[in-house]
Amino acid sequence: MYRQSEILDRSGHDGYMVINVGPQHPATHGVLHFVITLNGETIIKLEPHIGYIHRSIEKMCESLNYRQFVYTTSRMDYLSSHINNHACCLAVEKGLELEIPPRAQIIRILMDELTRLASHQLWWGSMAMDIGALTPFFHAFREREMITDIFEDTCGTRLTMNYMVPGGVMADLHPDFQQKVKVFLKQFQEKLPEYDELVTGNIIFQNRTKGVGILSKEDAISYGVSGPTARASGVSCDVRKLYPYGVYDKLDFKEITDTGCDTWARYIVRMEEMRQSIHIIEQLIDNIPDGDFQAKTKAVLKLPKGEYYSRVETARGELGVYIVSEGGTTPYRIKFRSPGFSNLSAMETMVKGGKIGDFVAVMGSVDLVIPDIDR
Amino acid sequence: MWSLENITKSVDSWLNLQFSPTIAFLIEAVIIMVLVIGLFAFLGLVLVYMERKVSSFMQIRLGPNRVGPMGIFQTAADTLKLIVKEGFTPNNVDKFLFNLAPFIVMVVAMVVLAPFAFSKGFQIWDVNVGIFFITAVSSLGVIGILTAGWSSNNKYSLLGAMRSGAQIVSYELSAGLTILVIVMLTGSLRISDIINAQADGWWIFKGHIPAIIAFVIYIIAATAETNRAPFDMAEAESELTAGFHTEYSGMKFALFFLAEYANVFIVCAIGATLFLGGWMPLHFGENNWFNTIMDYIPGIVWFFGKAFFLIFVIMWFRWTFPRLRIDQLLNLEWKYLLPISLFNLLLATVIAITGWHF
Numbered sequence: 001m002y003r004q005s006e007i008l009d010r011s012g013h014d015g016y017m018v019i020n021v022g023p024q025h026p027a028t029h030g031v032l033h034f035v036i037t038l039n040g041e042t043i044i045k046l047e048p049h050i051g052y053i054h055r056s057i058e059k060m061c062e063s064l065n066y067r068q069f070v071y072t073t074s075r076m077d078y079l080s081s082h083i084n085n086h087a088c089c090l091a092v093e094k095g096l097e098l099e100i101p102p103r104a105q106i107i108r109i110l111m112d113e114l115t116r117l118a119s120h121q122l123w124w125g126s127m128a129m130d131i132g133a134l135t136p137f138f139h140a141f142r143e144r145e146m147i148t149d150i151f152e153d154t155c156g157t158r159l160t161m162n163y164m165v166p167g168g169v170m171a172d173l174h175p176d177f178q179q180k181v182k183v184f185l186k187q188f189q190e191k192l193p194e195y196d197e198l199v200t201g202n203i204i205f206q207n208r209t210k211g212v213g214i215l216s217k218e219d220a221i222s223y224g225v226s227g228p229t230a231r232a233s234g235v236s237c238d239v240r241k242l243y244p245y246g247v248y249d250k251l252d253f254k255e256i257t258d259t260g261c262d263t264w265a266r267y268i269v270r271m272e273e274m275r276q277s278i279h280i281i282e283q284l285i286d287n288i289p290d291g292d293f294q295a296k297t298k299a300v301l302k303l304p305k306g307e308y309y310s311r312v313e314t315a316r317g318e319l320g321v322y323i324v325s326e327g328g329t330t331p332y333r334i335k336f337r338s339p340g341f342s343n344l345s346a347m348e349t350m351v352k353g354g355k356i357g358d359f360v361a362v363m364g365s366v367d368l369v370i371p372d373i374d375r
Numbered sequence: 376m377w378s379l380e381n382i383t384k385s386v387d388s389w390l391n392l393q394f395s396p397t398i399a400f401l402i403e404a405v406i407i408m409v410l411v412i413g414l415f416a417f418l419g420l421v422l423v424y425m426e427r428k429v430s431s432f433m434q435i436r437l438g439p440n441r442v443g444p445m446g447i448f449q450t451a452a453d454t455l456k457l458i459v460k461e462g463f464t465p466n467n468v469d470k471f472l473f474n475l476a477p478f479i480v481m482v483v484a485m486v487v488l489a490p491f492a493f494s495k496g497f498q499i500w501d502v503n504v505g506i507f508f509i510t511a512v513s514s515l516g517v518i519g520i521l522t523a524g525w526s527s528n529n530k531y532s533l534l535g536a537m538r539s540g541a542q543i544v545s546y547e548l549s550a551g552l553t554i555l556v557i558v559m560l561t562g563s564l565r566i567s568d569i570i571n572a573q574a575d576g577w578w579i580f581k582g583h584i585p586a587i588i589a590f591v592i593y594i595i596a597a598t599a600e601t602n603r604a605p606f607d608m609a610e611a612e613s614e615l616t617a618g619f620h621t622e623y624s625g626m627k628f629a630l631f632f633l634a635e636y637a638n639v640f641i642v643c644a645i646g647a648t649l650f651l652g653g654w655m656p657l658h659f660g661e662n663n664w665f666n667t668i669m670d671y672i673p674g675i676v677w678f679f680g681k682a683f684f685l686i687f688v689i690m691w692f693r694w695t696f697p698r699l700r701i702d703q704l705l706n707l708e709w710k711y712l713l714p715i716s717l718f719n720l721l722l723a724t725v726i727a728i729t730g731w732h733f
Contacts, residue, residue, distance in 0.1 A: 025616060132697045133695065134434070134694060137434075138434035199697070202697060204696055204703075207700075357700035
């Protein structure tokens with residue numbers, strides 16, 4: 001194994017202990033590998049080793065046409081597959097200069113926000129689980145299950161939806177969609193105070209998170225951190241506000257920022273984002289216009305020669321899709337700017353000097369999805 | 376009212392009549408061993424099942440429901456699976472200590488049971504330093520955990536064992552001081568004396584504020600001593616995978632697992648004995664119909680009922696609270712619980728001397 005000898009060599013010097021957290025470890029939520037140098041319980045150094053789930057999605061995309069490559073992105077950040085697909089569609093549509101029907105626009109935003117809610121619910125459960133409370137996970141899944149049911153009705157699948165296509169969405173909404181979403185919103189709004197009682201108000205949870213894993217505003221900017229992680233450090237970086245796509249510029253919602261810079265701030269930002277997502281869905285759910293759900297497109301899409309870039313706000317941060325086209329049916333080169341990779345790079349700054357318990361809390365609050373890092 | 380006292384007395388006298396005292400003593404020892412092992416098997420089966428049902432109740436799921444009616448044989452099936460697994464010893468471990476550690480933990484848990492009064496006259500050994508014996512022996516359990524962590528040759532195990540060592544040694548102080556409050560009020564270390572002193576009311580009712588403070592601190596310290604959430608630093612599965620028993624599998628792991636539940640029962644039984652009157656029934660006032668009805672419930676039911684109530688409370692903690700960090704855990708003990716218990720002990724002394732308790 002590569003680096004193995006190096007890891008063994010370093011242990012024993014200076015009285016430090018080197019432990020491997022991962023690739024199989026409950027705290028990393030996937031096959032992420034950290035080499036942590038410890039002095040007792042205090043973290044001296046943290047080194048992420050990535051690549052265990054690298055599938056070379058970018059290279060694969062080069063041999064797939066502009067309809068097909070969208071589907072590979074569902075497998076990147078599998079918790080926000082709608083949003084990933086949306087980003088790819090936006091880039092392709094920019095190249096084709098397609099006009100998207102209003103109905104498709106609204107459906108896309110609705111799906112994006114439902115995805116964000118589902119993703120944040122899973123994050124909430126798993127963060128509480130990292131910190132040691134096992135029960136919230138099940139409560140979060142109770143509500144998340146309703147969202148996946150809604151997705152299943154309309155898209156046919158529950159996790160990797162592949163619902164968005166260049167020009168709109170693949171199929172029309174299920175007839176029950178609006179009613180089911182309303183039922184879900186009602187239940188979720190009833191249960192949110194329960195979430196707060198169970199975790200937010202808990203004194204142990206607050207002690208575990210407040211002042212832990214500090215990421216200053218300067219560090220957040222220099223590491224390119226995005227999403228709720230950056231917003232908790234006071235960086236205004238919500239793509240939905242700064243570079244609106246879809247109909248976000250017509251919607252009323254707030255960009256949540258916090259200047260706490262710690263794990264607690266990241267927790268609060270995500271909790272508030274859930275409320276904002278509910279607010280967005282409430283605005284749209286009764287205002288879905290009639291019409292086509294897909295624009296008329298050619299059977300084979302060909303992007304004109306050039307470079308196209310689109311950016312969206314996923315549940316974890318900013319996802320950029322960069323397409324270089326030579327004018328053919330397949331992209332010449334595709335690059336994804338995934339939020340997880342940049343957020344991971346700030347891990348060492350956040351956990352240095354903390355305890356192992358802090359590392360786990362920070363891991364939970366940053367909400368990394370490993371296939372998104374490795375791609 | 377029937378009691379187990381008559382049964383134990385008649386068995387004892389019959390054995391002494393039939394055999395010489397030495398033989399009778401040996402037979403009694405064998406009977407006790409069988410009963411203790413039976414109790415442990417019972418605890419293992421019941422508490423694991425109870426934990427699963429309690430957790431599933433709190434986590435909006437059904438829990439075990441396939442093996443037997445309501446899944447009551449789930450634990451038996453799990454035990455069977457653990458027994459038939461290979462007793463695996465990894466390379467590069469200290470084989471002797473590695474294999475010894477589960478037995479230390481288990482034997483300690485069994486020895487602690489000696490002075491417990493399960494019902495009137497149903498007690499293995501009514502030693503005059505009973506409660507002292509319990510605190511002294513139960514603190515030996517940490518040796519087993521440290522041995523397991525050290526001999527496993529695994530860094531996670533080592534971290535878990537060191538955490539556990541720091542934690543148990545710290546929380547022993549609070550637990551000991553809260554026990555002293557009751558010893559002070561009773562004026563005796565003998566378990567039967569402590570229980571008899573609660574015939575007219577349990578210490579938690581009679582002992583004023585010191586007893587209530589002591590009870591709360593005792594429950595916190597007991598949770599910490601048994602290494603259960605929110606104080607499960609030694610295992611901390613999201614941090615240390617499984618802590619000190621990472622390398623254990625099969626029956627050796629099962630012994631740790633069983634010892635954990637036995638320890639939970641033991642600390643809860645101590646709590647029930649000291650604060651909730653052991654096998655004494657609940658009485659209000661004197662000679663009313665309520666007391667008469669309560670007297671009809673056998674002492675052993677009272678004892679196990681109280682112990683299981685406390686066990687439920689501890690399980691409740693486990694499934695609702697997040698875990699503390701190791702430094703917060705030690706801060707809680709040394710900066711808050713220990714000073715409070717010391718002051719509480721002083722208060723209890725004043726009350727015991729002046730006789731202000733009921």
